[in-house]
Amino acid sequence: MADTTPFSFGRRFGLMAVPLAKGFATIVVSTVVLIVLCAIFAPSAVTAGSLMGSLPFASVLAIVGLGQMLVVQQGGFDLSVPGSVSLAVVIATHMPNGNDAALMQAVLVAFGFALAAGVLNGVMVAYFRLNAIVATIGMNALLYSAVFAISGGVPRITTKALAAIAGGQTLGIPHSVIFALAVLIAVSFVLKKTVAGRRFEAIGANPLAARAAGLRVKPYQALAYVVAQLHYCLAGILIAGITREPTAFQGNSLLLPSVAVVVLAGTSLLGGRGFPISVVIAAFFLNQLSQFALSIGVPYSAQTIVQALALVFGIGVYSIDWTRRFKTTKQHSTEEENHENVEV
């Protein structure tokens, strides 16, 4: 019996401790297997040149995924990814219209919009108890309304400065990769090392327990949507720099992958602990999977099917944990106190 052994302090702890194990191991092993498969069947997908071409997109996906992760951690779901990424793209290209001097201003405006959208999402979901799907679907439509108001649906060419900042390389490393790593470090540090981050994780893991322990749950739930929007905005600005002439619908293709990387990294869609490092690796994995599929001749149009299958696979891997979570939540819901139950 585990009970009879006295308490021992011999184990190591830290960011890489036990809870990380399952999701982290799954995604790392999958990635390694994928690279090996690439090396055997599609060597062209793992050359330095092709990696330099695809890594920026993996980085953008990583940043969007980290944002989505925060929302999913609180048991939410953010369907406004396409609108907010597209809006950031459009603002970053249309406002300066090729003029480097106006870039800074455009970036600030983009973040201002993101902040407003995030606050609205957060207030609607956390305080007015709106269903997260409906709130963010509505917000997505509003964001697209702004996209069309600004751009009329027509693309414009990126400024040179932005192309250099977002699309350039330093010491052979694409800048977007550096951005993604910086965001990863920031998110990991705040989540794991600060009071606010640890409370955020506890609230996501069990809002009822957090409330019973006296924590204020709603502000943290709302905050998830705000910070997520800032992530999407940064991703959008990076896309504007990486792509020479980005379309007004650049964000559409990011919605499903953003959810898929969160799930592949091991965060339950019912909320709970977040795994920032795993999310970033999952973004690389998903991106590489597309490259692999292309190299072995799967048509470009079928890419989304590959992504959908990856998502289904990801959920399938963790579904054992899910069953347990489902059962515990169901057993304890008594009808008289159901009003505050967290919607899945």
Next chain:
Amino acid sequence: MIALAEIVPVDRAEHMTATQAAKPLVRLSRVSKSFGAVRALSDVSVDIFAGEVHAILGENGAGKSTLMNIITGVLQPNTGTIEFEGRNVMPLSPESSSQLGIAISYQHPAILPDMTVLENLQVSLPARVFAGGRTDVIARRLLDDIGLHVALNARVETLTIAQKHLLELAKALAVDPKVLILDEPTAALDQDATDMLFQRVRKLKDAGTAVIYITHRLAELRQIADRVTVLRDGRHRGSMLARDITNRELLDLIVGRTLASAFPPKCADAAPQVNFAVRGLSGGKFTDVSFEVGRGQIIGIAGVEGNGQSDLMRALAGLQPSTGEIVMGGKPLAQRTLKDMAAYMPSDRHAEGLAADLTIRENATFAALDRFASAGVLSRRREVEEVRGVFNSLAVKATGLEARVGSLSGGNQQKVVMSRALLSEPAYILADEPTQGVDVGARFEIYRILREVSDAGTPVIVNSSDAAELEGLCDIVIVMSRGRVVETLRGNEITEARIVGAAVEADTQAHHIDEARRRADGFGARLRHFAQTDNATVIPLVVVAAALALFVAGQNENYLSAFNISNILILATALGFIALGQTIALLMGGIDLSVGPLAGFLVVIGSFFINDGNPASTMALGFVLMFGAAIVVGLINGVLIRFANFTPIAATLAMFIGLQGMSFVLRDGPGGYISFGVIDMLTWRVGPVPVAFVVMVALAIAFEVGLRRLRPGWQLRAVGSDEQAARRIGIRTDRTFVLGYVAVSVLTAVGAVMLMAQIGVGDPAQGVNYTLGSITAVVLGGTSLLGGRGTFVGSVLGAVLLTEVLNAVSFMGLSQSYQYGFQGLLILAAALIYTTARHRREA
């Protein structure tokens, strides 16, 4: 036992066995049931006789509910047999049990809050109950019999707790059961209702029904029971005729436990200085509670579970509002500071005490993180040191600080919760059932810690349904019954027998918040009732749609031309059919994001077959393939959600993207013109009105009627309203969900046929917007996102209104930006209005 033959002549004995001591109707033999390592029932044998009221007595956790769940087939025993009328009926399922004539009234009613009283009766009861008469007349009689005077069309959610219990009783009584199980039926009832229930029970008994009556109250047992069985700790302590046993003897059987081990010594000071007091506190389920705690004293709250104790604890923790005074060190505390000052150890450790996802360390510290941080950044070293310190003093046994909290035993889990309470340095500690599910060894450590905390000057309040625990631990015990303090015991008065006695002998009346009975007559009342129905949104929608039409017509008179109206209606038809499907998903408490791409995908399929120049058989094949693909997609969605544990969003989002890819695989651009003949047929109009639109409206009305009048409709709403209750009343929930998602896809296929007529070509990029459109239409229509209530007619109106808005935008020459903007504003405004309106009603 002495055989009858030994004391009376053989022929008389046979006669007696045949008449008086008849064969038992239900016989449970040597039944055992374990949950994991916990033995809920060991070797229990009980005989239930026809024409008798058989009371089952026992403390919380004695195994009464488990035994009942075995008789109703909800649980399967590990060993033992169940005989019914002498026949072995194992294995028993809820369905076969009710077929045998076993009916149960649950302690927590299995009712569906979003449905009306009448619908609850109809969905729970077999059709034969309503055969041979008008449904409403029969239902009215069922309710009158039990004294439940509420409108048949009242939503169950609006009933009081007592009325809900009466409804639950009415359902059990309606089937004229052979065996009727009543699980604490009077807990929420007032005296009149209790008397009426007892009359009904006596009548049933005289008619030969066997009644199993679970109760905590000896007074009730004396009024109603013929025979009594006592359970304790899952064991059968004895069965006898009620008249042969005194209350004293019964209490001994119920309690009868000697605690061998030593509790920590109690407070030595007879009259310590008071440091925590509660005066005239009232709240959720308790009224006028007062007590005082002196330094070094532990106060216990006792009573039969569900008599307001946990509400009191939650109010003291600041988790529920209350009125009255809570005084700490002479100063009254403000409501909002309670949360920060109290450390509350919840009774339901898994739901409220622990976060299973987090490690032991994280669980222990999440309420006290401030203490380990400088400028918001945590010091791992300080955190670990503090946790080690408290774990050592609490003797927590774990393999490491970073193990999952779920890997600990119940006792150690509770110590982790306790560590969190201590680390947060609270002003007072509230321990709700601190030793539930905790092994004996750990129990006494928990008692020791609570005593140490109390000795150190922190007030400790313990709620427990284990009277022996309170006897050993507490210096003062207040006993609650029906929300009031019925006895305050001190010092030597605190004995298990006095505590249990005070709780079970109390005859206080159920405490009722005044129920405002609505008068159910007059036009005003009917209007109020309509405003609460699911279809209430129809009127504002029609008004808004008409106002918008008039406004736009004022700007441009062509807007109301026959051509444009016809155009709007045709466009609304495709969206309307898809919205009807989405309504079903939302009614089940789910959502289907894949409808848009599915519609697009089906059009692409159709574009390969339904072309001019193809024979009719090829075109027919096209339609068959469209519907076949839809059914497959619906099945996949349903199976992923129900059997692979996907959330509806995850499953249908994956399907969304997958289907989009499939469309592009089939066609990389627009191609395959749809046959003009087919398009003409689909868009055939009478005057300005397309026939397809009329069909859709008729279908919506038919669905609306089916939703409220037919069993599949009730089942659909039942699973969305409360899945667990639906399962307890015998609905096959998995099948309902899967068929529901198939229905969503089939309706989407009908919408796709109309979409095909609109765009006239197989375009892989089309259709996606219908996901947003359909959700907007359904939300506008007023269907609840929480499941259980919705309206097909509202969804159709929502679809018309949305189409009208989009059409008006282009009519007034506004840009695409406005299309998105209006759609976003509409959905958010509707969701906000409906959500807040419903919250207010719940509050």
